[in-house]
Amino acid sequence: MVFSEPRSQVLLVDDNPQNLKVLFDTLEGSDYRLLLANNGKKALAIAEKLKPDLILLDIMMPEMDGYEVCDTLKSNPSLRDIPVIFLSALDDVESKVKGFEKGGIDYIAKPFQPKEVVSRVATQIKLRRLEQQLKEKNRELSADNIEMQLKLEAQREHLAHFSRLSTMGEMAAGFAHEVNQPLTAITNYARVALRLLGEDLDDNTVVNKKMLATTLNKLEAQSHRASDVIQRIRGFVKKPQSGKTIVDVRSLLSDVVQFAEVDVKNNKGQVVLKLPDELPTVEADAIQVQQVALNLIRNALEATSACPQETDGAGDPLHVSVSAYADKQMIWVEVKDQGCGFTEDAEQKLFHPFFTTKGDGMGIGLSLCQSLIQAQGGKIGFRRNPDKGITFYFSLPICAR
Ligand SMILES: Nc1ncnc2c1ncn2[C@@H]1O[C@H](COP(=O)(O)OP(=O)(O)OP(=O)(O)O)[C@@H](O)[C@H]1O
Ligand SMILES: [Mg+2]
Structure with a gap:
């Protein structure tokens, strides 16, 4: 039967x-x-x-x-x-x-x-x-069966390993992406420092020394940032909740604008910070929030510089503006650009890993931002500006107290 x-x-x-x-x-x-x-x-x-x-x-x-x-x-x-x-x-x-x-x-x-x-x-x-x-x-x-059982377990482990590997791949890409920005900045500052050293020092000594110190300080800050980012990504794998502290968004954004200096120069752009006098603090991982803001600012600068240039009507050069406000237990940060935006087709894929329309892009920035912001209990999104360009925004929960 x-x-x-x-x-x-x-x-x-x-x-x-x-x-x-x-x-x-x-x-x-x-x-x-x-x-x-x-x-x-x-x-x-x-x-x-x-x-x-x-x-x-x-x-x-x-x-x-x-x-x-x-x-x-x-x-x-x-x-x-x-x-x-x-x-x-x-x-x-x-x-x-x-x-x-x-x-x-x-x-x-x-x-x-x-x-x-x-x-x-x-x-x-x-x-x-x-x-x-x-x-x-x-x-x-029977002994045979034990051997079979072991083989089976090995097969299952193998499969799980594959899935984990692709996750690791994404992680490695995120890692490369985030460390690349400070490294580029470090290279730039090192070049500036060398050029300052090579200049005729006769009557410029004091000025050059000052500039040299400023440049080296910036270089140092970027290398700290690179190592912070590495630390964070390492921690991210082990303990997703680690690293949260009380964060003042105003000073965090001012720092980020500093960090973006090299991106500003490379894109011949400008970043204007518009902050209220006071903002409630948030509880978040400061380094990760910096990464998000920096990625959005870089995208905004790249979008603006890729778009045929004109002035903004008031005669000012095109700029990216960064602002923040509190609403409904959240702090909202907005990065507004004057670029050419994107097609509806691209709109669906912006946050997908590896989606890029740029020749040298990795397509990792926004997908990483989304992960990082979700890990902080916030939201990320965008809207089309009525006149020109896009505003990307993200939110973070205000400290309960
Ligand atoms: N402010 C913006 N204006 C217009 N398009 C944008 C803007 N921000 C992102 N995009 C679009 O979304 C795509 C994905 O952005 P994302 O930051 O993930 O990757 P990327 O900038 O292309 O490369 P990278 O990984 O180096 O950041 C971009 O290629 C671009 O087409
Ligand atoms: Mg990007």
Whole structure:
């Protein structure tokens, strides 16, 4: 007699009914029994009752988020072995790393490619099946089976390693991107310093000494920044929450404008800082916020210099303006440019990693900014200016106190 195997059960968890439907439609054609849950509690109840073979778990859900659901699963010996694939719109390195730390086996970023979901699910289900078959056989224990079990574990580890590697790749790109800016500035300041040294010193000695000191101070500041950025990125992998302090956005932005000096020169641009006399403090990682502001300013300078130049009507050269204000428990920082903006088509992809329209761009800046700001509990976005150019903005939560 031939028994057909029971169908594998896949539990889909997402608080958004629309997303749940899309997932359901995607996997409906495959021969699984699909179970649905629209919140973490229900997901756990279903898992407990039906012991699914795989869980596709959304991260951002109210009340109990995906990480918490995963924690609960992993702390329960009878549910611990159910593989979890995280599924989330948070396509940033930090949340991926966190997903793997929580014991997730894979990570799919939304919006997803249906084919990708189908094939990842199939792979995990296949592994799960093999694992279960082996477990059965292991009960009639033999040395062969132990070896098979080990092989299987190695295969699973291998797969998880691949997913982790692509995350590492993105991280490495982010790293290169952020360190490149201070390094370029350091090279520039070193050149200026050498030129000052080489100049005829006769009647310029005092002036040159002063300029030399200023230039070397700037160089030093940039090299501190480079090492801070490296520290931060290292910390980011290990402890995402680390590094938060009470930050004065006004002085932070003034520092950033200093750091952007070389970018200003390279783009023959100008940055105008428009700050209120007072602003509440925020709780954030200052270095990471600096990175965000600097990336937005650089993009704005590049957009403005790439656009055919004219004056702004008042006879002033085109400039990028940076401003900040407090509203609804948040500080909002805006970077307004007078560039040519972007097409609607590009608009959809701006925050995707590696999307760039620049010959020498990496397309990492905005995707990194998004990760960093989300890690601070803020938002990032843009709007088209009524006259010309774009305003990018981000927010940070005001210190509660
Ligand atoms: N202020 C802006 N005005 C117009 N287009 C912009 C602006 N900021 C970003 N963009 C568009 O978004 C794309 C992605 O920006 P992002 O900062 O992620 O990468 P990049 O600037 O191209 O390269 P890099 O990784 O070196 O920063 C840019 O190539 C550009 O097309
Ligand atoms: Mg950029």
